[in-house]
Amino acid sequence: MKYNITIAITFFVLIIVFSSCQKVINLDLNSASPQIVIEGNVYDQSGPYLVKISQTVNFDESNVYSPVTGAIVEISDNDGNSEILTEPSSGSYITSALQGVSGRTYTLTVISKGKTYTASSTMPNPVNIDSIYLEKNMFGNEKIVSVNFTDPVNISNYYHLIEFINNGRQTGFNVTDDNLNQGEIISYSFMSAGNVSKLETGDNVTVWLESIDENVYEYFRTAGRDGGQSSSPSNPTSNISNGALGYFNACSVRTISIIAQ
Amino acid sequence: MIKKSIYFIFIFLLFFDSIRAQQQYTISGFIRDAKTGEELIGATVSIKELPGKGVSTNAYGFYSITLPSGNYEVKSQYMGYEPISKQIVLNKSLKLDFTLNESSQKLQEVVITSKKNDENVTRTQMGLQKMDIKEINNIPVLFGEKDMLKTIQLLPGIKSAGEGNSGFNVRGGASDQNLILLDEATVYNASHLMGFFSVFNSDAIKDMSVYKGNEPAEYGGRLSSVIDIKMKDGNDKKYSVNGGIGLISSRLTVEGPIVKDKGSFIVSARRTYADLFLKLLKDTTLNQAKLFFYDVNAKANYRINDKNRVYLSGYFGKDALGISSFGINWGNATGTIRWNHLFSDRLFSNTSLIFSNYDYKINVNMGSEMNIISQIQDYNIKQDFQYYAGIKSTLKFGYNSTYHKIIPGAITTADNTSMKNLTNRYAWENAFYLSHQYKFSGKTSIEYGSRVTIFSLLGPGNFYTYDNKGNALDTAKYSSGQFVKTYIYIEPRATFNYVINQKSSVKASYARNVQNLHLLSNSTSGNPTDLWIPSSNNVKPEIADQTSLGYYRNFNDNKYEFSIETYYKSLQNQIDYKNGAELNFNDNVESQLLFGKGRAYGLELLFKKKYGKFNGWISYTLSRTERKFDEINNGNYYPAKQDRTHDISIVGIYEISKRWTLSATWVYNTGSAVTFPAGKYQIDGETKFYYTERNASRMPAYHRLDIGATWIRKKMDKFESSWTFSLYNAYGYNNAYTITFRDSKSDPSKTEAVQTTLFKFVPSITYNFKF
Structure with a gap:
């Protein structure tokens, strides 16, 4: 009996000591005038390619990001090709004929409400994924997805990796460079604690490996660490001019899939 | 800057000149705790006949005072201890050690009136906080683990960097702008368990001084504090x-x-x-x-x-x-x-x-x-x-x-x-x-x-x-x-x-x-x-x-x-x-x-x-x-x-x-x-x-x-x-x-x-x- 009480007391103390408590609070946050947000991708796969344009809203509004319509959007490359994008649905602008080719530099121009935003991005050569496998998380017992790929020697490479579980895109900005593994095999594990779906046996897992240029890498890298524990959160470093949020990414992409066992 | 230094040296020499003119003897020694033999840091020695001319012991409990020959009553005191006075005839340099007894609770009321504890007024140093180790024992802290670095954060100008963080900010300085010395050795990370405790075990500590950026010239290397x-x-x-x-x-x-x-x-x-x-x-x-x-x-x-x-x-x-x-x-x-x-x-x-x-x-x-x-x-x-x-x-x-x-x-x-x-x-x-x-x-x-x-x-x-x-x-x-x-x-x-x-x-x-x-x-x-x-x-x-x-x-x-x-x-x-x-x-x-x-x-x-x-x-x-x-x-x-x-x-x-x-x-x-x-x-x-x-x-x-x-x-x-x-x-x-x-x-x-x-x-x- 006494033993039980001791355990109970200890457990009580423990709960107080090690469980921090979280609650949702009401904060009166500053508001800001709407800012333009541009997301554009060009792949070495066939199009159409999408450029999405939207606006910021205040924190306390609902997550509805009004599209920016009627913008003039053009993508051109350094080989003399260019195309004005059409807007089949509000805020979504698509190409019809343009074909992404690695090695070329693509320039995005957006004219909206009297302001011009430009960005350029060079599409690196593709890098193949050698293998995909599941392994145990370093911090726990659940399974995580890893891929191996071989970094091309003698040039700086930058990678953006995206994980899909049953075609559902997982959150998180996963990037790596070859700074510490120049020309070697790189293993990348998705430490996605914030995954939307938990990995179950039988799940279809697909990984995209995007070979990106340095400025796009810088965008995704800073996008991945702008909140959380940083004492000075800030906006990711965009490759688009004139204060627009977002990115323009011309990349080569390779994919691989596995069924989770 | 060089001009300033020359000026300093000049007035320094001037002071020396004035000293040499008189016939002088030195009283020196150590002040210790009677029970443990620990040297007392910052204990004062004063001369009844020369008010306001006291000295205090250094980090090793040593003092030295040089006076013209004569009869003096030399008094030693330290906070929380009973003062001791000694009559001396100064006709040669002499060694004079003091061993002080901790004042018992009852005596304390008497002690208050008998001792002059006015160091904060009389000492030259400013921006200095001294923490009495005994005082720390009574202050409640997280998990009951008495902690000096936490206690000093209750003093003006020294602010906690946040709950569960041993880091602190002195007069607006960053946490890395504090020089933390343990027996003169720099301690680069003063926190245990991600900052919930400091690394200093107060049972082993004798004295702690905090200088809020006005430290004497013997200290250096950090902007905000020592x-x-x-x-x-x-x-x-x-x-x-x-x-x-x-x-x-x-x-x-x-x-x-x-x-x-x-x-x-x-x-x-x-x-x-x-x-x-x-x-x-x-x-x-x-x-x-x-x-x-x-x-x-x-x-x-x-x-x-x-x-x-x-x-x-x-x-x-x-x-x-x-x-x-x-x-x-x-x-x-x-x-x-x-x-x-x-x-x-x-x-x-x-x-x-x-x-x-x-x-x-x-x-x-x-x-x-x-x-x-x-x-x-x-x-x-x-x-x-x-x-x-x-x-x-x-x-x-x-x-x-x-x-x-x-x-x-x-x-x-x-x-x-x-x-x-x-x-x-x-x-x-x-x-x-x-x-x-x-x-x-x-x-x-x-x-x-x-x-x-x-x-x-x-x-x-x-x-x-x-x-x-x-x-x-x-x-x-x-x-x-x-x-x-x-x-x-x-x-x-x-x-x-x-x-x-x-x-x-x-x-x-x-x-x-x-x-x-x-x-x-x-x-x-x-x-x-x-x-x-x-x-x-x-x-x-x-x-x-x-x-x-x-x-x-x-x-x-x-x-x-x-x-x-x-x-x-x-x-x-x-x-x-x-x-x-x-x-x-x-x-x-x-x-x-x-x-x-x-x-x-x-x-x-x-x-x-x-x-x-x-x-x-x-x-x-x-x-x-x-x-x-x-x-x-x-x-x-x-x-x-x-x-x-x-x-x-x-x-x-x-x-x-x-x-x-x-x-x-x-x-x-x-x-x-x-x-x-x-x-x-x-x-x-x-x-x-x-x-x-x-x-x-x-x-x-x-x-x-x-x-x-x-x-x-x-x-x-x-x-x-x-x-x-x-x-x-x-x-x-x-x-x-x-x-x-x-x-x-x-x-x-x-x-x-x-x-x-x-x-x-x-x-x-x-x-x-x-x-």
Whole structure:
């Protein structure tokens, strides 16, 4: 009996000591005038390619990001090709004929409400994924997805990796460079604690490996660490001019899939 | 600057001239605790016939006073001890030691009226806080683990960097701008368990002084403060053991003579067992987690003869944290060898060889094992002289030469094969100082001097210069021992005290401090993996110039102490980080930094009741700390993270009876400056927050009440014991540790702000014993 009480007391103390408590609070946050947000991708796969344009809203509004319509959007490359994008649905602008080719530099121009935003991005050569496998998380017992790929020697490479579980895109900005593994095999594990779906046996897992240029890498890298524990959160470093949020990414992409066992 | 130095030397010579003219003898000696033989630091010796001309003992309990021949009554006193007076006939130089007895409770009322404890008014030094180790015992703290670094945060101008964070900010300085010395060795990371405890075991500590940027010239190397901690020497009369058993930690101290009255030792150790509680958890990952720290303080000393004494002291501490196949451990190790030598009864010398080390090791074992290590190491030789020129004049001078070695990061495999290495950095730091304390015949005293710091970054390695974007422009290769960059700075310091009457005084001071080691930390609370970097071709030494002014007033026979101090500090070459700066494992970490300036100013009030059944203090700080970087907030001044407008601490200790003592502390401060989002948007289907101005928002104000009680059991034979109970955050206020933003869990079409609270109602019980 006494033993039980001791355990109970200890457990009580423990709960107080090690469980921090979280609650949702009401904060009166500053508001800001709407800012333009541009997301554009060009792949070495066939199009159409999408450029999405939207606006910021205040924190306390609902997550509805009004599209920016009627913008003039053009993508051109350094080989003399260019195309004005059409807007089949509000805020979504698509190409019809343009074909992404690695090695070329693509320039995005957006004219909206009297302001011009430009960005350029060079599409690196593709890098193949050698293998995909599941392994145990370093911090726990659940399974995580890893891929191996071989970094091309003698040039700086930058990678953006995206994980899909049953075609559902997982959150998180996963990037790596070859700074510490120049020309070697790189293993990348998705430490996605914030995954939307938990990995179950039988799940279809697909990984995209995007070979990106340095400025796009810088965008995704800073996008991945702008909140959380940083004492000075800030906006990711965009490759688009004139204060627009977002990115323009011309990349080569390779994919691989596995069924989770 | 050179002109200034020449001027200093000139007036210094002038003082010497005036001394030589008279026929003089010297009284010198040590002041000790009668029971333990411990030398008392800062005990005073005064001469009844020459009021206002007292001296106080140095860090080794030594004093020296030179007077014209005659008959004198020499009185020695120290706070909490019964004063002793001795009649002397001074017709030759003589050695006069004092052994003081701790005043018993009953005597205290008598003592109050008989002793003049007006040091805060009369001493020249300003911006100095002394912490009485005995006082700390009664102040309630988290988990009942008494903690000096936490207690000093209840004093004006010294602010906690946040709950569960041993880091602190002195007069608006960053946490890396505090020089923390343990027996002269630099402690690079003063926190255990991610900041919930400090590394100092108060059982092993004799004395702690905190200088808030106005430190005398013998200290240097950090901008904001010096925390000078001295370990106990050990009882040289008899063996004694004391210890404590608490809920999450226990401690034990053993001390005793090596040779009675000649040498002694002390060993003090602590261990936490927080992970034993984790075993009770059901979660199979967490219940196998490792979470503990331990530390050991050890010191020995031996008096060879009247003129020579040697000390050996060391500290070793380790933290370990492990979850599944990931583990990290970190800790400090320091060692000090000291030799006190009296060249004459007026010239005291101390020579120290000091070693200091801080390292961390990350271990990842996923099939194959991998280790990441990082380390900062100092080898330091230090020579200090104190020359007691006369009753009016004391001179301090010396030098200090430190070799720093920094291993920013190295990855090895299980069998220690190196996989990757960042470039190691080496630096050699030399400092010379001279300072002179002089008491004018009237009511004025002055302490002035200067420190000269010569900091050299040494090879081998590649050294880069960067363009605005942080790309390496140029690489210079240096070989081992080559000088890459040298900075020379003169740091003048001066403090002036005008004693208006026995009860009040006015002080003014100016000090320049230069800092050549910088801690890179961009997280909300300090991490053990934060990196120290030396000044280099890209990183210029940080500089602070502080001017302060104070008024000190004691009431009711020094029973009450009141002080008001103001300061203005301007800071140069301050460090901030580029957006998304990559500070970990980056050879080009210097390219991730921004450089700017800062300013800090404030008003500090302290009202203290020093004696009686009820004692304690109220402290209030009104302050502002701002920074200015070209790249941040359009180059305008903005509040620094540690900017707190109001900061209040109230400490009360009430002795109900001989057995029971109650205590309470209440703290309140304005929330720190933070960056909250001004909007949101979506990228790749993910909600992102839009930030405008840096540090334009505030965390909610923080306040908390802690209460404690100590019950002392009746003394049995030689065995003494007590129970300490405490309750942290007694009214359970939900203080914000962090505020984060995310998509709402209940309504995915919304976003929400989430506040994390660490501690509400934390009770603790500790059993202390001594025999």
